[in-house]
Amino acid sequence: MSSLDDLYRRVIMDHYQNPRNRGTFDDALTINMNNPTCGDRIQLQLKIEDGIVVDARFVGEGCSISMASASMMTEAIKGQKVDEALKMADLFSRMMKGEDVEEELDELDLGDIEALSGVCKFPARIKCATLAWKAMQKGVSEPEETK
Numbered sequence: 001m002s003s004l005d006d007l008y009r010r011v012i013m014d015h016y017q018n019p020r021n022r023g024t025f026d027d028a029l030t031i032n033m034n035n036p037t038c039g040d041r042i043q044l045q046l047k048i049e050d051g052i053v054v055d056a057r058f059v060g061e062g063c064s065i066s067m068a069s070a071s072m073m074t075e076a077i078k079g080q081k082v083d084e085a086l087k088m089a090d091l092f093s094r095m096m097k098g099e100d101v102e103e104e105l106d107e108l109d110l111g112d113i114e115a116l117s118g119v120c121k122f123p124a125r126i127k128c129a130t131l132a133w134k135a136m137q138k139g140v141s142e143p144e145e146t147k
């Protein structure tokens with residue numbers, strides 16, 4: 001195992017054990033999503049004002065990849081414009097398909113999310129990594145249905 005893999009694994013475990021933005025809001029856009037393949041479940045809540053994701057929280061249970069990804073995703077999108085958050089989601093899904101996204105990563109900083117880049121080598125886990133992102137995409141693109 002390379003030292004980069006080792007570093008990434010530690011970042012993932014840190015988010016799994018100390019999830020950021022874990023919790024609920026009394027009143028917010030709420031999206032529930034699950035990944036039956038692995039048994040991951042997530043409830044994501046978003047506060048969107050004037051086209052900006054001002055806050056995000058999640059609760060759920062599942063494997064370390066799904067929970068770490070939710071933690072990283074909420075960190076990344078907080079304070080971002082909805083458009084930017086969607087661009088990040090697109091970039092992440094392409095990263096999971098194994099596409100070369102080095103250049104775009106220079107422009108769009110995904111932060112700790114890069115630690116999940118190795119997941120693309122494990123097709124069975126990709127749905128775990130993208131679950132939180134899919135919930136976010138659904139929430140911002142179909143807000144009326146998720147209220």
Ligand code: ZN
Nearest residue numbers: 038040063128
């Ligand atoms: Zn999973």
